[in-house]
Amino acid sequence: MGAGKTTVGRLLAATLGVTFLDSDHAVEARAGKPVQEIFVDDGEAAFRTLEREAVAAALDEHDGVLALGGGAVLDPATRALLEGHAVVFLRVGLSDAVKRVGLGAGRPLLLGNVRARVKQLLDERTPIYEGLARISVDTDGRSPQDVAAEIAAGLDRLPHRTEER
Numbered sequence: 371m372g373a374g375k376t377t378v379g380r381l382l383a384a385t386l387g388v389t390f391l392d393s394d395h396a397v398e399a400r401a402g403k404p405v406q407e408i409f410v411d412d413g414e415a416a417f418r419t420l421e422r423e424a425v426a427a428a429l430d431e432h433d434g435v436l437a438l439g440g441g442a443v444l445d446p447a448t449r450a451l452l453e454g455h456a457v458v459f460l461r462v463g464l465s466d467a468v469k470r471v472g473l474g475a476g477r478p479l480l481l482g483n484v485r486a487r488v489k490q491l492l493d494e495r496t497p498i499y500e501g502l503a504r505i506s507v508d509t510d511g512r513s514p515q516d517v518a519a520e521i522a523a524g525l526d527r528l529p530h531r532t533e534e535r
């Protein structure tokens with residue numbers, strides 16, 4: 371959270387001239403309410419089910435840049451579906467992440483002590499993100515435009531890019 375997936379993903383799609391989709395927005399469209407309301411009304415497990423379905427549909431139907439919710443890759447089925455895709459990991463350190471998410475509004479998993487929760491999530495998830503990524507980009511102290519430009523250059527260098535999307 372706060373890595374900049376939504377912000378950078380949108381910029382990258384514009385740079386590449388392709389469409390942009392965010393899995394959180396797709397889940398919200400399916401549920402008819404914001405992510406944090408799904409967590410409160412229905413619980414995290416219900417959110418994760420909707421997220422798994424939304425990501426699977428997006429990978430099947432959408433041909434542009436897909437920004438994933440921060441926890442989407444915790445699901446083994448989602449990880450399997452991402453194989454062969456040009457997965458990008460936006461690396462962010464604790465300090466920049468905390469600055470970017472502020473009080474954590476709209477991010478239910480950060481409720482309570484934002485800094486401690488961000489640290490815990492980064493520690494738990496970084497190995498998973500690193501294991502999936504074809505491209506990793508450091509984002510600390512850099513603008514979203516700069517990060518998007520580095521990803522676009524990295525995609526150009528990936529082998530068999532056209533077959534893999």
Ligand SMILES: Nc1ncnc2c1ncn2[C@@H]1O[C@H](COP(=O)(O)OP(=O)(O)OP(=O)(O)O)[C@@H](O)[C@H]1O
Nearest residue numbers: 371372373374375376377439440470509512513514
């Ligand atoms: N490289 C950056 N430098 C500074 N601020 C950034 C950068 N990238 C994103 N931001 C800002 O950080 C905040 C969080 O970014 P964003 O919502 O894109 O993160 P996210 O990874 O999509 O988070 P989530 O997992 O909650 O969906 C936004 O206010 C955004 O403008």
Ligand SMILES: O=C(O)C1=C[C@@H](O)[C@@H](O)[C@H](O)C1
Nearest residue numbers: 394405439440441477478479
């Ligand atoms: O990191 C997470 O688990 C989450 C990140 C957000 O994108 C949302 O998908 C939701 O708030 C959960």
Ligand SMILES: [Mg+2]
Nearest residue numbers: 375376394437
């Ligand atoms: Mg996002």
